[in-house]
Amino acid sequence: xxxxxxxxxxxxxxxxxxxxxxxxxxxxxxxxxxxxxxxxxxxxxxxxxxxxxxxxxxxxxxxxxxxxxxxxxxxxxxxxxxxxxxxxxxxxxxxxxxxxxxxxxxxxxxxxxxxxxxxxxxxxxxxxxxxxxxxxxxxxxxxxxxxxxxxxxxxxxxxxxxxxxxxxxxxxxxxxxxxxxxxxxxxxxxxxxxxxxxxxxxxxxxxxxxxxxxxxxxxxxxxxxxxxxxxxxxxxxxxxxxxxxxxxxxxxxxxxxxxxxxxxxxxxxxxxxxxxxxxxxx
Numbered sequence: 001x002x003x004x005x006x007x008x009x010x011x012x013x014x015x016x017x018x019x020x021x022x023x024x025x026x027x028x029x030x031x032x033x034x035x036x037x038x039x040x041x042x043x044x045x046x047x048x049x050x051x052x053x054x055x056x057x058x059x060x061x062x063x064x065x066x067x068x069x070x071x072x073x074x075x076x077x078x079x080x081x082x083x084x085x086x087x088x089x090x091x092x093x094x095x096x097x098x099x100x101x102x103x104x105x106x107x108x109x110x111x112x113x114x115x116x117x118x119x120x121x122x123x124x125x126x127x128x129x130x131x132x133x134x135x136x137x138x139x140x141x142x143x144x145x146x147x148x149x150x151x152x153x154x155x156x157x158x159x160x161x162x163x164x165x166x167x168x169x170x171x172x173x174x175x176x177x178x179x180x181x182x183x184x185x186x187x188x189x190x191x192x193x194x195x196x197x198x199x200x201x202x203x204x205x206x207x208x209x210x211x212x213x214x215x216x217x218x219x220x221x222x223x224x225x226x227x228x229x230x231x232x233x234x235x236x237x238x239x240x241x242x243x244x245x246x247x248x249x250x251x252x253x254x255x256x257x258x259x260x261x262x263x264x265x266x267x268x269x270x271x272x273x274x275x276x277x278x279x280x281x282x
Contacts, residue, residue: 034056040098099125118168131218175218
């Protein structure tokens with residue numbers, strides 16, 4: 001297997017941390033939409049996402065600008081229905097109308113020419129095809145925390161993202177994504193009327209007026225978009241195991257601090273000491 005240099009921006013498989021769960025969650029929601037389809041994963045990076053899509057799709061092509069990423073992906077993910085090709089999102093190396101689904105996660109902000117990006121995606125997408133694309137929401141990702149990602153050329157606010165989409169697609173569903181010790185995605189229309197988000201502590205609760213997503217994921221098409229239940233949570237199974245262990249440990253600690261436990265322990269502790277001494281003598 002070839003080695004691929006970690007750049008600080010490209011996701012490399014490893015620990016299921018915040019970034020990993022956010023990325024995996026995006027691919028997870030695609031599985032139903034790519035089933036038995038010809039799929040393009042543009043800016044496929046290390047290749048793990050294209051590989052996951054290929055488990056359901058009939059054919060997946062991963063395209064990335066970096067030749068070293070392509071070489072790594074080819075060596076790491078050999079699969080009959082999966083190919084990796086070097087190329088740019090601004091000049092996709094594929095014929096017109098060749099894909100049922102185009103997937104592009106966390107790519108848009110890395111290029112400044114968003115019009116050319118969408119024009120190229122539309123060119124390679126079939127007329128009734130689907131684009132699934134994500135990008136950071138600038139007000140939350142950058143403005144609120146006064147952060148500037150050196151790898152990003154042009155970030156978008158949600159209204160800018162929506163305007164861009166609607167210049168190229170007749171229909172779109174925008175899903176909001178936020179990390180909550182796991183990755184949470186909610187349909188904005190649903191969340192604004194039915195879903196409530198609480199914060200608080202032992203002093204009181206706060207019902208948040210709205211959901212403040214760090215990322216936006218859009219499903220776009222010129223055809224009506226099938227009704228899909230997109231509200232979902234992606235969690236880390238390791239964290240869930242740790243959480244259960246922490247809960248059990250906390251319950252044991254609380255039990256041991258109680259009066260009844262300390263009383264019973266004080267009664268039986270001498271007998272345990274005598275039993276231990278007898279075992280040592282024998």
